[in-house]
Amino acid sequence: MTSIVPHLTTALNGPLLELEAHLLARQTDVECWLREQWQKTPAPFYASVDLRNSGFKLAPVDTNLFPAGFNNLNPAFMPLCVQAAQSAVERLCPKARKVLIVAENHTRNLFYLESIETLRDIFEKAGLEARIGSLRDDISETVSIELPSGKTCEISPLERQGKRVAIGDFSPCLVLLNNDMSGGRPAILEGLEQQVAPPLKAGWSTRKKSDHFTHYAMVAHAFAEQIGIDPWLLAPLTLQCGEVNFMERSGMECLARNVNTLLTTIQNKYDQYGIDREPFIVVKADSGTYGMGIMMVKSADDVMNLNRKQRTKMSSAKEGLVVDNVLIQEGVYTFEKIGESVAEPVIYMMDHFVIGGFYRVHTGRGIDENLNAPGMHFEPLAFAQSCITPDKLDRPDAEPNRFYAYGVIARLALLAAARELA
């Protein structure tokens, strides 16, 4: 394994160092508090969290409850994934022998298939029979797809059998959704007697980013109070507007006003910490993923002067979801770089365990751009170390301690998602 780690390209890392130092010094409080939270609100089955690290701030910007990218994790941490999968299964349905993983519909994306095959393998290694099912109408029999890694991925059509879904005579105890259901709750999955995880309501047709970040703000606030830091260091400031229609230009005044308000609040925080950067804002559709329905703005004018193409882009999310509620969120600079490339951490969790992560390494993108935009190419760089082996004897920003900080912030986002689903 390579042990390349991104370096922070900003000297403004005082607050982050303070955060990392705090998390280390108060590690017992951190873990104890989190343990207590999981007792109250069980963690979702699995999740990945996109983080932004600006050096002065470390915050989640997206929490995915149907994570892909398992193939990008360090193979050395496969045992950690297996053990976490065993814990997750034990908690949810201890008698499970079979798990059916319901795939996304873009089954021609080889990167995605590598991920879901890795996920399947984790469950096989954990001692369950695991197969992959598809919701697509045009898959009527099992297809085998050769993957770039040399593995083979088998995808079979889902069948409804009374109150169960199955693949032929493979009738699982656990139905694991890896499909974010942006297009709505699939009828074939309604009213099952089988255990379905995450629940159907976790799909993007019902889930709202605003709910998530409202919960995240509360989680961050309570957590920050516990360890005695400013919650701003780990939470993006967020406002929202309902009833926005970009095509009809309705609701634009609310948007512009909130953009203005938020820019002022961010500027005040920047002043407080002596940060000599221009605040920016990310405007997001309330539902949806894959970086669709997202734009960056640096002023209220940017909102008022959107051209037709930009408005069209904001009006539709994945699979034609219509945007109405809009999230206005503090943009967090990415100051982690590998060479000339921007690097963004993505953290993976199963049950409440952090099982690893990787950096999305982008070339030719700015530090204030959305790095998960459609068609975006990135090179994954697996974390060389785990996120759960902090070293108090080392510097607060040493590799294991930075990874630990990532894991803590990602778990706060996971907790927000848990409360969202509760």
Next chain:
Amino acid sequence: MTSIVPHLTTALNGPLLELEAHLLARQTDVECWLREQWQKTPAPFYASVDLRNSGFKLAPVDTNLFPAGFNNLNPAFMPLCVQAAQSAVERLCPKARKVLIVAENHTRNLFYLESIETLRDIFEKAGLEARIGSLRDDISETVSIELPSGKTCEISPLERQGKRVAIGDFSPCLVLLNNDMSGGRPAILEGLEQQVAPPLKAGWSTRKKSDHFTHYAMVAHAFAEQIGIDPWLLAPLTLQCGEVNFMERSGMECLARNVNTLLTTIQNKYDQYGIDREPFIVVKADSGTYGMGIMMVKSADDVMNLNRKQRTKMSSAKEGLVVDNVLIQEGVYTFEKIGESVAEPVIYMMDHFVIGGFYRVHTGRGIDENLNAPGMHFEPLAFAQSCITPDKLDRPDAEPNRFYAYGVIARLALLAAARELA
């Protein structure tokens, strides 16, 4: 990490290959059955299991509920230990913030101190404050000991404070025993309101090897039935004699008779599997550890003709425990070798998770000798891979699959220990 693996120096590996192939093919049954067992009988807090691998048989010979040797595990699997420790703590006392580890009394053994310091570090990384306490009278204040690894180990005197034990104002929620209490249940640990794990009755003053192997035989039988194999492939045949006094030569006839019976049974099994080896037997004191009170015999005459030195050795175990009940156990050849050295696997578990293992590599010892005898020197060779990532596409005896088999058999021994303590 080195990836040296011992090779089997016997061609008689058909039965083992069959066992390994069975465990792989029936992995879902294996894991499902084990999951079910842990629901019925929770696993001990932690354990290590010594295995013997004769190529035709893979069996546990010792299950230690107060394991040392954590320093011999592959540092790459530290995250696995940390995650398992978190699970163990969550199950046993989720609100714990502090853990006090009660050390063995031989606190001048630097190998032991490396182990307990590694154990302490696992809990620190898992987010608990962890300190090491001693039962020794001659430790009246905290001592700091520099270890060969460069680490420092701090050991403090245990203090009784009402219904709690503490180190000064460090009053833990969890008291973790790493002292096998061969000398009896320490008064200072009786009647505590704190959670004590493993329980005091797990100490060698109350625990009996015969109980363990009786439970193990039942576990192995039920398990073998589940996956359709001969339980002999994974369990050492065992008989016992009560009321043996080696010094007074009483009970020797029972011993000789049982040795004869067992040798015949083993020979029958060897005949059944075409194994051209001389059966041998290990006679063990029912309580005790560190390889004391153990001898090898190949005939009833060996028992009748014990000399005074041998009888003295058998009469005393650690800290002067008197032997009365004696275990007569099928000896399992060790046919795993690295170069000219015999290599024996030791598997570590925390809660019901297999966290790793290492080989005890001995030079200049025979394949039928006890490799954990007093004063025995061995070189630890950490497992290069985990025990929980079997690979069905590889050979049944490929490295990850052999390690998986070790982990399964070790968990059967763990389950026997769980039932013993229940």
